Amino acid sequence: MSTPVMLGLPTMPPAAPRGVGNLRGEEKFPAAARRALADTQLRRNLGKATTTIRAKRAQVVAELPDWEELREAGRQLKVHTMAHLPEYLAQLEAAVTARGGVVHWARDANEANAIVIDLVRGKGVDEVVKVKSMATQEIGLNEALEAVGIAAFETDLAELIVQLGHDKPSHILVPAIHRNRAEIREIFLREMGDVDPALTDEPAALAAAARQHLRRKFLSAKIAISGANFGIAETGTLGVVESEGNGRMCLTLPDTLITIMGIEKLVPRWQDLEVFLQLLPRSSTGERMNPYTSMWTGVTPADGPREFHLILLDNGRTGVLADAEGRDALNCIRCSACLNVCPVYERTGGHAYGSVYPGPIGAILSPLLTGIEDNASLPYASSLCGACYDVCPVKINIPEILVHLRAQHTETYAEEHRVPSAEASAMTAAAWVMSNPKRWTLALRSGRLGRVLGRKRDAIGEVPLPLAKQWTDARDFARPPKQTFRDWWAAEHGGER
Amino acid sequence: MRVALFITCLADAMFPEVGKATVRVLERLGQVVEFPAEQTCCGQMHVNTGYQKQALPLVERFVKVFSPYDAIVAPSGSCVGSVRHQHSMIAKRFGSPELVQQVDPVAAKTYELSEFLVDVLGVTDVGAYFPHRVTYHPTCHSLRMLRVGDKPIALLRAVDALELVELPAADQCCGFGGTFAIKNADTSTAMLADKMHNVLDTGAEICTAGDSSCLMHIGGGLSRIRAGSKTLHLAQILAATREDTVL
Numbered sequence: 001m002s003t004p005v006m007l008g009l010p011t012m013p014p015a016a017p018r019g020v021g022n023l024r025g026e027e028k029f030p031a032a033a034r035r036a037l038a039d040t041q042l043r044r045n046l047g048k049a050t051t052t053i054r055a056k057r058a059q060v061v062a063e064l065p066d067w068e069e070l071r072e073a074g075r076q077l078k079v080h081t082m083a084h085l086p087e088y089l090a091q092l093e094a095a096v097t098a099r100g101g102v103v104h105w106a107r108d109a110n111e112a113n114a115i116v117i118d119l120v121r122g123k124g125v126d127e128v129v130k131v132k133s134m135a136t137q138e139i140g141l142n143e144a145l146e147a148v149g150i151a152a153f154e155t156d157l158a159e160l161i162v163q164l165g166h167d168k169p170s171h172i173l174v175p176a177i178h179r180n181r182a183e184i185r186e187i188f189l190r191e192m193g194d195v196d197p198a199l200t201d202e203p204a205a206l207a208a209a210a211r212q213h214l215r216r217k218f219l220s221a222k223i224a225i226s227g228a229n230f231g232i233a234e235t236g237t238l239g240v241v242e243s244e245g246n247g248r249m250c251l252t253l254p255d256t257l258i259t260i261m262g263i264e265k266l267v268p269r270w271q272d273l274e275v276f277l278q279l280l281p282r283s284s285t286g287e288r289m290n291p292y293t294s295m296w297t298g299v300t301p302a303d304g305p306r307e308f309h310l311i312l313l314d315n316g317r318t319g320v321l322a323d324a325e326g327r328d329a330l331n332c333i334r335c336s337a338c339l340n341v342c343p344v345y346e347r348t349g350g351h352a353y354g355s356v357y358p359g360p361i362g363a364i365l366s367p368l369l370t371g372i373e374d375n376a377s378l379p380y381a382s383s384l385c386g387a388c389y390d391v392c393p394v395k396i397n398i399p400e401i402l403v404h405l406r407a408q409h410t411e412t413y414a415e416e417h418r419v420p421s422a423e424a425s426a427m428t429a430a431a432w433v434m435s436n437p438k439r440w441t442l443a444l445r446s447g448r449l450g451r452v453l454g455r456k457r458d459a460i461g462e463v464p465l466p467l468a469k470q471w472t473d474a475r476d477f478a479r480p481p482k483q484t485f486r487d488w489w490a491a492e493h494g495g496e497r
Numbered sequence: 498m499r500v501a502l503f504i505t506c507l508a509d510a511m512f513p514e515v516g517k518a519t520v521r522v523l524e525r526l527g528q529v530v531e532f533p534a535e536q537t538c539c540g541q542m543h544v545n546t547g548y549q550k551q552a553l554p555l556v557e558r559f560v561k562v563f564s565p566y567d568a569i570v571a572p573s574g575s576c577v578g579s580v581r582h583q584h585s586m587i588a589k590r591f592g593s594p595e596l597v598q599q600v601d602p603v604a605a606k607t608y609e610l611s612e613f614l615v616d617v618l619g620v621t622d623v624g625a626y627f628p629h630r631v632t633y634h635p636t637c638h639s640l641r642m643l644r645v646g647d648k649p650i651a652l653l654r655a656v657d658a659l660e661l662v663e664l665p666a667a668d669q670c671c672g673f674g675g676t677f678a679i680k681n682a683d684t685s686t687a688m689l690a691d692k693m694h695n696v697l698d699t700g701a702e703i704c705t706a707g708d709s710s711c712l713m714h715i716g717g718g719l720s721r722i723r724a725g726s727k728t729l730h731l732a733q734i735l736a737a738t739r740e741d742t743v744l
Contacts, residue, residue, distance in 0.1 A: 037687050343670045382677065383637070383675075384637075386642060387670070406547030407549045410546075424548065427551050428548075430543070430551075431548070431551035434506065434554075434555055435558060440506075444509065444510050447511075471682070473686070474686040475689070475717030476717045477717060478511055478512070480511060481511065483513060484509055485504050485508060486509055486532070488513055489532045
């Protein structure tokens with residue numbers, strides 16, 4: 001990776017810090033995935049949910065004759081914004097301030113959490129309501145608030161299920177996708193003090209129970225905390241896109257609103273929403289139009305919150321911007337279409353990725369934000385099938401960035417270790433053999449050992465050796481041929497052997 | 498037109514019948530096929546596993562060996578995808594200015610077999626005879642990197658006596674993914690299980706595709722469970738005739 005240079009001195013913007021937030025898992029992807037794959041209930045829940053959302057998305061996308069032009073417009077808007085991020089951020093800050101808001105800058109998760117804690121303490125309250133927000137999950141805000149005795153109540157139905165279940169979100173858009181109705185009913189009965197014991201697992205009954213549980217919180221809360229889908233530099237307007245209306249309750253009822261927005265969520269102009277408000281609902285929920293789109297600009301006397309604070313969060317994003325081959329990951333609008341089409345995500349679910357950002361976008365975004373050394377197994381959690389790139393509404397070439405991060409990983413390893421890894425030695429040896437046809441021809445003839453192994457069934461069964469075992473655990477290996485193609489060709493056409 | 502066969506390292510070592518079948522189909526259609534023996538590998542395994550620098554000599558070799566030809570044909574969507582989409586990246590990152598200039602023209606005349614037959618030769622009926630029930634798996638790189646679309650289906654439809662049955666959830670990856678199959682063996686196997694389930698649901702004797710690698714994976718799974726169905730490369734079906742059957 002090239003090192004950015006500032007004022008003649010090479011500098012590297014810091015990664016998202018360790019010890020705070022939810023960007024790092026406790027184990028490597030293959031180990032976490034193995035456990036998830038054995039969970040039959042999870043497999044069924046995920047298979048059903050992703051198949052349904054995939055079909056809905058495909059249907060509503062096919063309705064738009066200019067879908068490809070929209071995607072290209074979305075991509076170009078994002079690329080332009082990222083290329084001029086400092087100017088647009090300054091413009092946003094000025095516009096928000098002019099409309100009576102207060103802008104705070106947070107270098108990382110710790111700073112953002114500290115700003116929120118100070119603001120909440122300043123109001124003398126110990127409860128806040130929350131709108132569904134990936135940024136606050138990323139920085140571990142709920143945990144940070146809890147540690148100082150402030151209770152945060154999630155009001156999005158799925159986030160509520162996750163919170164009551166002492167669980168973690170497993171999908172960007174549908175955080176409780178790994179739960180089915182029966183499991184949700186059990187969680188409500190166990191954790192909601194005020195629930196009717198005769199609660200059924202009908203979706204309407206579950207939603208009604210949650211509504212009743214939350215209503216009191218909306219009416220009593222003094223402070224709401226939200227994320228933002230968009231921040232408009234031109235006007236200082238913030239926007240949240242949601243399906244339930246709980247977000248709008250939080251954004252309008254409490255006296256104080258605190259919004260935490262990643263610095264990449266910026267768009268230059270109000271007009272740009274025309275593109276994104278078409279791309280986002282069709283890509284995420286498979287809807288033509290979003291049910292609740294709330295927009296607010298600073299504070300308005302006698303309407304909505306009386307105090308508005310905007311926290312602009314970096315947490316590794318400037319470092320991603322400095323990575324020429326990885327920076328497109330910042331263009332993500334968090335629609336999660338890539339999760340729903342990913343054959344890996346469909347089978348392992350989100351928890352296996354260890355980060356709040358799972359699936360293909362998480363496999364690039366998480367290691368980009370934390371530095372490759374802390375999420376080194378994620379770029380390999382993909383068969384590079386390309387389905388994610390096909391559906392991405394802003395055309396992020398996820399497979400290419402995965403390959404870039406794999407190279408970053410092996411190259412970082414090589415720089416830090418004097419002895420190459422076994423894999424690196426094997427790859428170097430393979431390249432040495434394959435860069436010379438004579439060596440390659442000789443190497444091919446060593447396949448004869450395999451012919452002995454495979455003689456019984458004309459196929460090779462289980463081989464209890466490292467690597468070979470990884471393949472032959474579930475798959476026979478083809479018995480090598482008597483003659484390679486090049487030997488056959490030489491025999492047929494003469495020429496050197 | 499000077500036509501070169503790029504056999505791919507996998508077919509060279511493990512599936513020579515795929516190469517022989519490719520030659521047979523092309524010769525039947527009047528092409529003179531050459532096999533430059535100096536060829537080795539496209540370098541995709543290295544690039545996709547994170548060893549881009551090690552792929553450089555392979556990219557250099559590919560460009561040097563195949564530049565003189567008018568068309569390069571390979572029985573693999575994946576390797577052609579690598580030539581078209583990765584070679585210029587490797588050249589720009591590690592190669593000489595000359596290599597950067599040379600990679601794109603060579604990539605532009607490198608074709609996957611069904612592309613060459615349908616787009617370059619303008620043929621869908623290659624005169625094949627294959628009296629079996631067949632389902633087609635569109636491999637990810639053929640489908641999404643090369644956009645071969647319905648070309649392989651058109652070729653299969655024109656095969657005499659072949660019964661083509663649609664594969665459910667055909668566009669889903671089989672779970673091979675190169676070293677993914679080793680590094681994430683459990684997830685790869687879970688994907689394979691669903692692919693095999695869909696293949697067996699069709700009642701097809703043969704699952705065909707344009708990539709030996711994916712077929713090695715699917716075929717290895719079918720063989721392990723003694724499924725009775727097996728895999729065969731598209732080239733082998735297209736090469737089969739009444740006189741020269743492959744099964």
